[in-house]
Amino acid sequence: MAEALAVIRRRAGRWALNGAATLALAYILLPLIFVIWLAFFRQEIPSFPPEGYSLKWFAAILDQRKFVDGFSLSFEVGVLATAIGLALGVPAALCLVRYNFTWRGPLANLLLLPVVVPGVVLGTAMYVFHVEVENGLDVDVLGTFYALVSGHIVIVIPWVVRLVTASLSGVDRATEEAAQNLGANPWVTFWRITLPAIRPGIVAGALFGFVTSFGNLEMSLFLVGPGRTTLPIVILQYLEWKIDPTIAAVSVVQILLIGTAMLITDRYVKLSRVI
């Protein structure tokens, strides 16, 4: 009797867990599913049930220059910001893990701060900073491509630092000593031993940094110049006066792009091991 009760309780527990997991997953995925579904509706005003299906909204993206321009700007900024973010973030992570110095703790937190600070605050701060620099040095800063990239570097760095730090702490320092013992100077040791060992962290950091940069809206609003805007801003501006499935189609393209990037990355680096 007691045994039967225990079995029932165990089964009930498993059902409850599965139920909760399904609910949570549905909550996360439902908006995505609706957006994808909407992108294929034929009618211009999104309403249910759909009157039919069509691919015309995907074709409509290419007809509007601003989507193509927004996409290419977001892509350029993302790639450049990620590259520079890596060049700064990887050495920073090395210092934080390898060296014990005063202010190490606060510095580590400072480097992670940009993901915590609201984008609007970050954007305002940078806007004011750019104005000051422009006035002080008498050069064009506000609204330039490089100002936008410099802002995005700030939001890429936390991802790189966090993920590279995580993979660095898993590296056996004795392997580096072994390399030096065998005749490798510190530079060769880094390229041949340390770098391959932290590659998963670097790839994951770059991927997440890029995705964050690509999707950033709030901070970019303050930094873009007239005429050239990033994709999230183009979407926002479009939605302000018109609502049709074009936006859904743009979103689908974005989802596919990021999803593919993750799948490809996961083939080479098991993301679940780093994050």
Next chain:
Amino acid sequence: MARLDIHSLAKRYGDFYAVRDVSLSVADGEFLVLLGPSGCGKTTTLRMVAGFIEPTAGHVKLGGTDVTLLPPWKRNAGMVFQSYALFPHLTVAQNVAFGLEMRKLPRADIDKRVDEALALVRLGGHGGRLPRQLSGGQQQRVALARALAIRPDVLLLDEPLSNLDAKLRQEVRVEIRELQRQLGLTTVMVTHDQEEALTMADRLVVMNEGSVRQVGTQRDLYERPTDRFVAGFVGRSTFLEGAIEAPGRFRTDGGLALACTGSGSGRGVLALRPERLQVAAAPIDGLDNRLSGTVEFVSYLGALIDIHVRLSPADRLVVQIANREGGFTPEVGQSVHVAWPASAGLVFTE
């Protein structure tokens, strides 16, 4: 291979001396073991020889050349690490080839020497595997092959056997020792395991609290320890507290007058090897010290039996006897007689 000389080496961290005034010489082809408890400075000494730690004072000479100021990658010392430190992303052959590539050898020579080194540790044919596909014992041998492939002036072993299980450890000890003899490798090994040290070394260095306590062969350290620490660390000793009353005469705090060897005066300890003492139910004739006592504890170790005997309220000692068929087997509470010659007792004064 070359000889290794260490002169007055010291390493200080703030006010703490990790290593203090260590001087050693290792002859060409000699196997020297640094033995001591953890924190005694043996690993710090080895790491200063490898160049990973910069000494506060002193010199390291390798084959007559002063290498004290050279970085690790410019010294020709092959090291085997406790964790093996194999490069996880490289194959076994690539691991072994690493040091040869750093020396910019032609590819053909590298391949030949990698094959040789792997054959030496009986891992020929495993070159294409990754370290994680090998057992602990095999990984250890790859680490050894990698250190040997560069034909180092000196081979440094940092607790190389501590990650192996007990049975394998005994085999590997013999293997490493045979290989070392056959190749004539000048070798320094660090260990805290005295059995390992005794089986492998030509000569041992016992260290404690950063300094060398005694240097000598196994027999030197065991038969003629120069201080209480060595007497307790190499082999085993029972220590009786007391004072020297007259030359050759030791009075314990419990009031026993014992014949012993050793000079000096004042307070000290009498060190007795448990296996040099005799125990029996009846009085034992013909030895300098003949006492009686009560058995307080018996530990049965299989081949050997340890008997703890209370001689006086302040004096208790351990006698070890061989477990022979029909031999004496004491019981707790039994009265026994204990005897030993004066030569079995060493006195260390304070």
